[in-house]
Amino acid sequence: MRASDLNILKKMNRQITLISYLSTLLIALIVSSCNNDIFIESENLPDITDITLDGNGEQWSSAFSRKGLTRIYVNPEDSSDDAKYLKYYGINGDVVDATCPFDELKDIQYDTPVRNYSIGCYGGMIYVICNYNVLPKKTVKVFLEYDYGMTKVINVTMTEGKPIEMRVDMPHGEPKVEWDFEKISHRRTMTNNSSLTQKLQLDPFEESRCSDQVIPKDSWAVGLTFDMSMPTYIFQEWAWEEYEGIRLGERRSFPQTVYAQDRLMVAVPPYTKATVTYTINYSRFTQTGTISLYNPVDDSWYDEDVTWTAIYATSYDYTVEYE
Secondary structure: OOHHHHHHHHHHHHHHHHHHHHHHHHHHHHHHHHHHHHHHHHOOOOOEEEEEEOOOOEEEEEEOOOOOEEEEEEOOOOOOHHHHHEEEEEOOOOEEOOOOOHHHEEEEEEEOOOEEEEEEEEOOEEEEEEEEEOOOOEEEEEEEEEOOOOEEEEEEEEOOOOOOEEEEEEEOOOOEEEEEEEEEEEEEEEEEOOOOOEEEEEOOOOOOEEEEEEEEOOHHHOOOEEEEEEEEEEOOEEEEEEEEEEEOOOOEEEEOOOOOOOOEEEEEOOOEEEEEEEEEEEEEEEEEEEEEEEEOOOOEEEEEEEEEEEEEEEEEEEEEEEO
16 A cells, blocks of 8 residues: 555544544533533522521532522511611612512622621522621521522521620710609508607608610610610719610619618608608700720621610609698
8 A cells, every 4th residue: 555545544544533532522511511400400409498607707508590590589578677787789789679680680788797698699509608697696588589489498597606895985975964854753641540649651762763775876786785884873963883784775674772761751740641742853864975896706896876865763852731
């Protein structure tokens, strides 16, 4: 066989081999593509998925089916003030609402100084990220709604991370004091049927109630608990006293103890009925200010405006009628 013929034969063999390789590769790609579809479907989310994320920072991800997915939304039944911190962002970065179609949604973010999480989809994966949660354990529901009537639910529980810390509390300016803004009257009677003068003893402050409260400007701060100073009426004047376990937004109610022994003695002559009417005067103290909070997970400082209020029984008046 001539060399030219041998070269032609080798060239034909290489072409046949190349065609065979390309055919095999094409078949493999087709099979691989089909297998990928099967793989994604086999990794699709169940109807209900329960996950728990560390409040000090953790994320979760899973393959999911995008086919027929119309929208993703969070906690539709939540009508609390807390819901205002949940934002939906479109693919152009604008804020949208929970009805945003899935193909126009970029991600969902919840952002406050005490809790931060986000939900987003990239490729064939859905991601849930808990950046931090310094509040007690919280569960949110993520819904994936499909056009064929199926709605899948992801229950996301975020554990409580490191607690937020209060470093400084700073009143602003002079307080507002409303003396005797409320008066509550009580009446006691005593009949002396003896020949000797008797005494009617009263404890005017015994039934009085005091209250105080620290009201934060933002609802995310409600429920945070710290040891802090509170306005207190003591020794005939308003002062700041340190207390433990003050829960922001919660009204405390307690008995008046400082003047519990401030007794009123009324003389009742022989064969006389005495009626004592005593009126408790309540005063209100109001002070605005700022508390500085430190989030150890996020390593960030936040200033929160607050208002301190306190209501105390501060004095009493009385009259006596004899019959």
